[in-house]
Amino acid sequence: MSLLNVLFFLAAVAVLAYYVLGVTGASVNRKPIGPTTKKTRNLLLVLGVVLLFISLGVKTVSSDSRGLRFNFGAISSQSLEPGLHFNWPIMQTIKTVSIQPLEIKTDIPVDGSGAITKDNQTIGAQLTLFYVYDQEKLPLMWKDFGEEKLRTILSKSMTESFKAQVGKYDIFVLPMSQDTIRLQTLRQIKNMMAAYPLFVTELKITNYDWSDDFDAQIKETMNRSQQVKQKEQELLITEQEAQKKVKNAEAEKTALVTAAEGKKIAAGLEAEAKALEGEGIRKYNEAVAKNMALEIQLRQLDIERIKAERWDGKYVPTNNYGPIPVETGHLQPQSPSR
Numbered sequence: 212m213s214l215l216n217v218l219f220f221l222a223a224v225a226v227l228a229y230y231v232l233g234v235t236g237a238s239v240n241r242k243p244i245g246p247t248t249k250k251t252r253n254l255l256l257v258l259g260v261v262l263l264f265i266s267l268g269v270k271t272v273s274s275d276s277r278g279l280r281f282n283f284g285a286i287s288s289q290s291l292e293p294g295l296h297f298n299w300p301i302m303q304t305i306k307t308v309s310i311q312p313l314e315i316k317t318d319i320p321v322d323g324s325g326a327i328t329k330d331n332q333t334i335g336a337q338l339t340l341f342y343v344y345d346q347e348k349l350p351l352m353w354k355d356f357g358e359e360k361l362r363t364i365l366s367k368s369m370t371e372s373f374k375a376q377v378g379k380y381d382i383f384v385l386p387m388s389q390d391t392i393r394l395q396t397l398r399q400i401k402n403m404m405a406a407y408p409l410f411v412t413e414l415k416i417t418n419y420d421w422s423d424d425f426d427a428q429i430k431e432t433m434n435r436s437q438q439v440k441q442k443e444q445e446l447l448i449t450e451q452e453a454q455k456k457v458k459n460a461e462a463e464k465t466a467l468v469t470a471a472e473g474k475k476i477a478a479g480l481e482a483e484a485k486a487l488e489g490e491g492i493r494k495y496n497e498a499v500a501k502n503m504a505l506e507i508q509l510r511q512l513d514i515e516r517i518k519a520e521r522w523d524g525k526y527v528p529t530n531n532y533g534p535i536p537v538e539t540g541h542l543q544p545q546s547p548s549r
Contacts, residue, residue, distance in 0.1 A: 270305040326377040348408035372399035
């Protein structure tokens with residue numbers, strides 16, 4: 212419960228007590244009301260009036276607002292800070308003004324008052340602008356403009372700025388330039404409102420729209436574009452298939468070449484193996500021949516050794532092919548030589 216409600220409640224209680232004392236005293240005693248009761252009633256009446264006066268004269272300014280005091284309709288030069296403020300009923304009034312961000316919406320229709328693009332197409336949209344009042348200039352704002360007049364000026368500046376920026380672009384470039392248009396429009400609005408007692412903070416542009424005729428043009432353009440893309444896709448598929456065949460042929464060629472080179476290398480290796488095998492056989496035969504000659508020599512040495520072991524000191528002819536003398540019993544003496 213706010214303080215104003217408490218004061219108003221107490222005033223009502225005081226007035227009610229004044230009435231109850233009067234009625235109860237007269238009905239119970241059946242006598243005129245005494246001096247003490249009258250004084251109590253009068254005090255309650257005065258207290259009720261004072262409390263009612265105070266409740267009507269006290270104004271609360273919240274933390275998100277500032278107060279403007281008017282003296283017989285003339286605005287004071289200073290704004291009121293948040294808190295409780297007293298004003299004399301009838302003579303003074305206090306009005307609160309929000310210092311929170313405010314918004315204003317403006318619809319730009321797709322008709323003769325719409326925005327015109329560089330290629331003469333009509334564009335519509337919904338603009339939402341956010342702004343706050345300059346706290347130091349609130350009395351000036353109310354005195355020279357007022358809230359409604361400022362909102363009218365803001366709405367007009369929004370429309371003019373948006374139309375000016377849209378006129379710099381073709382309609383086909385517009386979808387890709389929406390954020391740029393928003394920033395440029397916001398900058399232009401700030402420049403236009405620089406002399407006014409407020410600050411423009413943000414701008415949103417939504418629900419872009421265009422004429423039905425342009426919708427038909429877009430549909431036709433999209434159909435043609437789709438047909439072109441389809442032809443391009445078919446051409447791309449044909450090119451890819453041709454490239455695939457070329458790559459397959461190149462792969463087969465490479466495989467054949469690789470296989471031939473492999474056979475060539477294998478044949479070379481086989482020939483080298485044969486040559487090495489022949490060389491090995493030759494060297495083997497040479498080694499065998501050398502071993503045979505050495506074996507023969509060793510055999511001869513063994514024979515000579517056996518001969519030497521068996522010799523009895525007699526002459527042994529070495530001519531194994533001459534006649535061997537045989538004793539028969541009739542040996543003839545040999546005649547002396549002459």
